[in-house]
Amino acid sequence: MFRKKVQIEVDAKKQEAGKQEAGKQEAEETRGPEPPLTLPASDHYTDARAHLLDELRCLNLLLAAQVLRLRRADFYESIKDFRGLFIADGEIDALLTAGVFEDESQTADEPRVKRIENLLNQAQNIRQEIGRRLQNSAAQQIRLPLVQISRYFQLSEFEQQALVICLAPQVDARYEKLFAYLQNDITRRSPSIDLILSLLCQSMEERLNHLHDLYATAGLRRHGVIESIENSPGVSIAQQSLRADPRIVQYLLGNKVVDQRLLSDLRFFPSLDWAEVVVPEALRDRLQRLCRAAVQNMANRRSIFYLHGRPGVGKKTLARALCGELGVNLAVVDLRLLARAPEGFAEKIRLILREGLLQPCAVYLDHLEQLGSADGDNVTLMAGLMQEIGMWGWLTFLGGEKPLPAALIGRLPIYAIEIPTPDYAAQKELWGRHLDGLLAEDEWANIDQLAVRFDLTGGQIIQAVDRAAQAAFMRDPETGRINLADLNLSSRVQAQPQLGSMARKIEPKFVWGDMVLPEDQLQQLRELSNQVKHRQRVMSEWGFANKLSLGRGLNALFAGPSGTGKTMAAEIVAHDLGLDLFKIDLSAVVSKYIGETEKNLNRVFSEAERSNAILFFDEADALLGKRSEVKDAHDRYANIEIAYLLQKMEEYEGITILATNLRQNIDEAFVRRIRFIVEFPFPSEEYRLRIWQGIWPKETPLAPEIDLNFMALQFKLTGGNIRNIALAAAFLASENGQVVRMKHLLQATKREFHKMGKVVKAEEFGQSGKVS
Numbered sequence: 001m002f003r004k005k006v007q008i009e010v011d012a013k014k015q016e017a018g019k020q021e022a023g024k025q026e027a028e029e030t031r032g033p034e035p036p037l038t039l040p041a042s043d044h045y046t047d048a049r050a051h052l053l054d055e056l057r058c059l060n061l062l063l064a065a066q067v068l069r070l071r072r073a074d075f076y077e078s079i080k081d082f083r084g085l086f087i088a089d090g091e092i093d094a095l096l097t098a099g100v101f102e103d104e105s106q107t108a109d110e111p112r113v114k115r116i117e118n119l120l121n122q123a124q125n126i127r128q129e130i131g132r133r134l135q136n137s138a139a140q141q142i143r144l145p146l147v148q149i150s151r152y153f154q155l156s157e158f159e160q161q162a163l164v165i166c167l168a169p170q171v172d173a174r175y176e177k178l179f180a181y182l183q184n185d186i187t188r189r190s191p192s193i194d195l196i197l198s199l200l201c202q203s204m205e206e207r208l209n210h211l212h213d214l215y216a217t218a219g220l221r222r223h224g225v226i227e228s229i230e231n232s233p234g235v236s237i238a239q240q241s242l243r244a245d246p247r248i249v250q251y252l253l254g255n256k257v258v259d260q261r262l263l264s265d266l267r268f269f270p271s272l273d274w275a276e277v278v279v280p281e282a283l284r285d286r287l288q289r290l291c292r293a294a295v296q297n298m299a300n301r302r303s304i305f306y307l308h309g310r311p312g313v314g315k316k317t318l319a320r321a322l323c324g325e326l327g328v329n330l331a332v333v334d335l336r337l338l339a340r341a342p343e344g345f346a347e348k349i350r351l352i353l354r355e356g357l358l359q360p361c362a363v364y365l366d367h368l369e370q371l372g373s374a375d376g377d378n379v380t381l382m383a384g385l386m387q388e389i390g391m392w393g394w395l396t397f398l399g400g401e402k403p404l405p406a407a408l409i410g411r412l413p414i415y416a417i418e419i420p421t422p423d424y425a426a427q428k429e430l431w432g433r434h435l436d437g438l439l440a441e442d443e444w445a446n447i448d449q450l451a452v453r454f455d456l457t458g459g460q461i462i463q464a465v466d467r468a469a470q471a472a473f474m475r476d477p478e479t480g481r482i483n484l485a486d487l488n489l490s491s492r493v494q495a496q497p498q499l500g501s502m503a504r505k506i507e508p509k510f511v512w513g514d515m516v517l518p519e520d521q522l523q524q525l526r527e528l529s530n531q532v533k534h535r536q537r538v539m540s541e542w543g544f545a546n547k548l549s550l551g552r553g554l555n556a557l558f559a560g561p562s563g564t565g566k567t568m569a570a571e572i573v574a575h576d577l578g579l580d581l582f583k584i585d586l587s588a589v590v591s592k593y594i595g596e597t598e599k600n601l602n603r604v605f606s607e608a609e610r611s612n613a614i615l616f617f618d619e620a621d622a623l624l625g626k627r628s629e630v631k632d633a634h635d636r637y638a639n640i641e642i643a644y645l646l647q648k649m650e651e652y653e654g655i656t657i658l659a660t661n662l663r664q665n666i667d668e669a670f671v672r673r674i675r676f677i678v679e680f681p682f683p684s685e686e687y688r689l690r691i692w693q694g695i696w697p698k699e700t701p702l703a704p705e706i707d708l709n710f711m712a713l714q715f716k717l718t719g720g721n722i723r724n725i726a727l728a729a730a731f732l733a734s735e736n737g738q739v740v741r742m743k744h745l746l747q748a749t750k751r752e753f754h755k756m757g758k759v760v761k762a763e764e765f766g767q768s769g770k771v772s
């Protein structure tokens with residue numbers, strides 16, 4: 001019953017087709033014969049789709065010829081009633097006579113062999129016409145995607161046509177039915193290797209010559225232009241189905257898109273003109289020369305630039321300026337993120353570098369140091385990265401903080417360039433550019449103070465301005481005008497080093513009026529502060545930086561008994577300069593393990609180098625002791641630690657303050673390298689009195705009986721001891737809500753003596769007659 005019903009439907013369709021054919025013949029008799037199949041008259045291709053349409057016309061003729069080859073056997077005639085299990089002849093005939101699937105030359109009476117030959121001749125004519133138009137398009141410098149793909153991946157004419165075959169069902173679903181029909185399997189709607197060879201090869205010799213072009217190791221598949229579709233186990237190589245890569249499909253259609261697999265990995269930046277970049281003229285000229293040389297050699301080798309320097313010095317900005325020389329954008333990739341998934345690292349890099357070709361754009365691979373450790377996985381990733389760059393890259397930038405890793409030397413030609421931190425003049429220009437229109441007019445005169453106080457990179461300056469703008473808007477939403485205080489605060493945030501557990505940040509609260517010292521020592525501290533304020537003028541404008549290979553920073557030694565004001569002095573200097581003060585925890589720095597102390601010191605100075613903070617080593621005797629005669633391994637390594645600290649202090653260009661209770665224990669080599677040595681003497685009676693007078697907050701209630709002259713005369717204490725006594729007396733007085741009396745002061749003094757291990761003599765506390 002089912003067979004009969006199907007046969008009825010087939011017969012009905014045949015009758016309908018016969019009517020349509022009769023009508024067509026009648027129309028042909030009326031209007032005359034159609035012209036032979038030719039391409040539209042044009043000398044060149046104007047866009048990707050016009051070229052692709054002609055390629056598909058050529059493919060259609062090859063498909064029609066292949067259909068006729070299959071029909072030479074009568075196999076299909078005997079099973080055509082099993083519709084639904086295969087593609088019927090009538091349906092294919094309808095497809096071949098619709099749209100671009102035209103074959104006007106075939107007639108019902110023409111022998112099949114002759115018709116096949118005619119179709120192949122037409123395909124060859126179209127192929128020649130396509131070649132002529134491609135030459136004309138190239139002469140007019142029209143970039144056609146299919147031609148570019150062939151050039152990028154060095155595809156032969158066979159491989160290019162194979163790509164078109166794999167592309168066809170992804171742009172027109174009708175090809176799926178054709179391919180299923182030709183492969184005698186309704187489920188196989190993508191071309192197999194066997195079908196591609198059948199369409200493009202006219203002999204077995206040709207098939208054998210081109211079979212390897214479709215292997216997984218050959219260019220088309222190795223470069224990811226086409227890919228294999230999963231087949232059932234045991235399928236032969238010839239029966240493997242292929243399709244064009246989705247990103248390649250979009251490219252061939254002329255669509256400006258980014259590979260969907262890379263949307264979270266790429267950030268695109270437009271190119272820059274050199275006028276927008278603040279860079280030393282010598283560095284700019286060198287980069288321009290290298291870029292021109294690299295472009296000239298691009299046909300023979302990859303162009304790889306390794307830019308290294310502090311974060312924010314402008315490595316990506318310079319790369320964008322070099323992209324401006326070529327008129328392309330820059331795609332930035334964070335290698336730290338890719339390295340988290342090492343199993344897919346090589347594939348991601350391959351897709352990213354291929355995207356650079358397809359856009360086209362330069363690729364910037366940032367944080368290369370993430371792959372530079374001796375760890376086995378990272379070494380493998382580094383090797384894989386360079387292999388992919390050698391295969392895919394055209395203009396590649398590598399970014400890092402350190403010089404060129406040893407693992408990269410000798411692998412590929414690399415232009416390694418160090419990008420220096422902007423000098424005083426460059427920083428001043430950067431501040432001016434980014435603050436244009438944002439800073440109050442009366443504040444512009446002090447803009448150079450920012451360049452003097454803070455050694456910031458261009459990136460840090462941008463972030464400081466943004467943070468200051470937010471603070472200004474919160475303070476005054478109507479005008480949002482930035483002032484110098486906003487910029488100082490935001491700059492300090494940018495300059496803070498990441499010292500972790502090895503340092504504690506101290507908020508400077510003391511000012512010059514709080515310091516009680518002899519005039520000479522106080523003047524030394526002011527000179528120290530002034531040297532920082534005028535360092536740029538002396539070093540840069542007056543040329544002293546060219547005379548000093550080391551020791552451009554400022555270091556000082558504060559020596560004196562505990563409690564004499566060494567820490568307070570460091571706070572006052574930091575407050576005066578508007579800089580952060582970090583007190584280094586020597587217990588976290590000094591290690592009993594060989595080499596660990598040096599590593600910790602290197603980390604401290606390296607982090608501090610990126611900021612303009614003051615490093616304060618309190619009680620530095622543990623590091624600054626006199627070097628001893630080498631009697632054993634411990635002595636030798638202890639001396640190495642001292643020598644290493646000397647080296648790092650000389651290299652450091654910031655401010656280092658060392659504090660010690662016993663100067664005589666300090667190695668003389670340190671003393672020769674210290675610019676300021678400030679002695680903090682034990683305070684005499686005069687200075688003790690000034691300390692007693694200035695220690696009390698104005699809100700603290702003091703009884704009239706308080707005799708500060710007696711306290712200064714009777715008790716020989718340092719400023720730190722006096723501060724402790726005043727605080728303890730205040731707490732004693734607050735217990736009953738009283739004012740601070742002499743008895744509270746004397747009681748607190750006794751407690752301080754106990755802490756100090758001093759003997760408390762009763763007569764010392766009773767002579768004033770003030771105790772009640």
